Amino acid sequence: MITCALSGVVANRDQCPAIPYKPEEYAAEAKKAYEAGAAVVHIHARKPDGSPSYEVEDYRNIYEAVTAACPVIINFSTGAVGIPVEKKIAPIQEIQPAIGALNMGSMNYAKYHPEKKTFVFDFVFANPFSDIVPLVSAMKNSGVKPEMECFDSGHIGNSFPLIHMGLLEPPYQFSLIMGVLGGIPPIGENLAHQVGLLPPNSDWEVIGISQDQWRMVATAIALGGNVRVGLEDNFYISSGVMATSNGELVEKAARMIQDQGREVATIEECRERLGLKHR
Numbered sequence: 001m002i003t004c005a006l007s008g009v010v011a012n013r014d015q016c017p018a019i020p021y022k023p024e025e026y027a028a029e030a031k032k033a034y035e036a037g038a039a040v041v042h043i044h045a046r047k048p049d050g051s052p053s054y055e056v057e058d059y060r061n062i063y064e065a066v067t068a069a070c071p072v073i074i075n076f077s078t079g080a081v082g083i084p085v086e087k088k089i090a091p092i093q094e095i096q097p098a099i100g101a102l103n104m105g106s107m108n109y110a111k112y113h114p115e116k117k118t119f120v121f122d123f124v125f126a127n128p129f130s131d132i133v134p135l136v137s138a139m140k141n142s143g144v145k146p147e148m149e150c151f152d153s154g155h156i157g158n159s160f161p162l163i164h165m166g167l168l169e170p171p172y173q174f175s176l177i178m179g180v181l182g183g184i185p186p187i188g189e190n191l192a193h194q195v196g197l198l199p200p201n202s203d204w205e206v207i208g209i210s211q212d213q214w215r216m217v218a219t220a221i222a223l224g225g226n227v228r229v230g231l232e233d234n235f236y237i238s239s240g241v242m243a244t245s246n247g248e249l250v251e252k253a254a255r256m257i258q259d260q261g262r263e264v265a266t267i268e269e270c271r272e273r274l275g276l277k278h279r
Contacts, residue, residue: 001226001265001273002253003040003075003205004033004246008232009052016235018245021050023065032247033230034070037254039270040099041066042075044232045091054083059091067279071267074279075099075147078135081123085131089138098276099173100139102146103127105155108182125151125182132158136167143277149175149207151183156197163199170201173274175228178216179209186212188219195223203273210234217253221260229253 006029007020020026030041043066045058053059063074074097078088092100109125112118139146146168150156162168176194178186184194186208198204205226208216213234217227229249235242243249254264265273 001040001203001205001270002038002250002257003042003226003228003230004030004038004250005042005044005207005228005230005232006030006033006246007044007046009044009046011231011235012050016231016242018243019050019231021046022048023061026062027065027069029231029246030066030072031070032245033250034072036247036250037257037264038072038246038250039265039267040073040075042077042101042228042230042232043097044077044079052080054080054087054091056090056094060095063095063097073098073267073270073276075101077101079103079125079149081125085134088131089135092135092138092144093142096142096144096278098145098271098278099147099274100135100144101149101175102132102136102139103149103151104132104158105150105152107151107180110181112181129158129161132162133165133167136162140167140169145173145274145276147173147175149177150194151177151180153184153194153197156194159199171274172199172202174198174202174204175207176204177207177209179212186216191216191219192223195225207233211236211239214238214252214256217256218260221257221262226265227253227257 020029045053047053076097106126110122111120184190206216206220207228237243
């Protein structure tokens with residue numbers, strides 16, 4: 001299964017001209033990703049000027065544009081800093097995408113500049129259980145599959161009380177995010193370790209950040225997992241070669257899957273595997 005994260009909220013067109021801002025741009029990028037092999041697109045909403053949005057209206061406009069352009073599965077982000085949990089929940093409840101991202105723990109979140117010996121940014125990404133529980137409860141009540149985003153091994157462990165509470169149901173979907181400073185380092189041994197911690201009946205993907213993406217994609221394919229690529233996570237096809245669309249990144253991921261003797265999963269296969277109820 002290939003997921004494509006279309007835009008994120010941190011980067012802008014000064015850094016990568018292909019990042020979509022407007023609903024019709026999201027639709028065009030989603031279609032390119034779908035045609036290249038993506039079954040799922042992960043969406044952080046933006047306003048037409050490119051600034052981050054957490055408003056239901058902006059999520060709805062993007063959702064409607066993307067679903068009109070192609071049959072891809074929709075995954076909404078709920079990750080944000082300083083946004084009330086009620087505002088994170090609203091697009092999940094009102095639009096009901098197939099999948100909702102669920103950040104599974106708090107962490108330092110930073111970027112370091114080795115040459116300048118300073119931090120480019122540095123903040124705490126807070127995701128306490130007091131936020132996680134209402135988010136996952138809203139997903140359960142809305143028939144939205146939680147995609148548990150884990151930046152470190154302890155975040156996987158945070159799923160176990162939610163399973164015991166009946167808030168998560170199999171098959172479980174995990175995203176193992178590697179390469180964020182403050183989270184787990186992006187090496188193959190760490191990915192294999194994390195996969196070993198997952199509960200039974202889990203489906204998982206790797207999310208490698210920046211220059212670590214392709215190495216971690218290759219490792220995940222070899223370990224039997226799924227992959228996420230896209231301009232939210234990485235701009236480059238190869239060293240110094242910037243992608244001109246999300247589709248180019250998906251195309252490379254699909255080729256890597258096929259080169260290892262595996263097949264790219266179809267939308268129908270992914271919907272059945274994950275037990276999805278919505279679009």
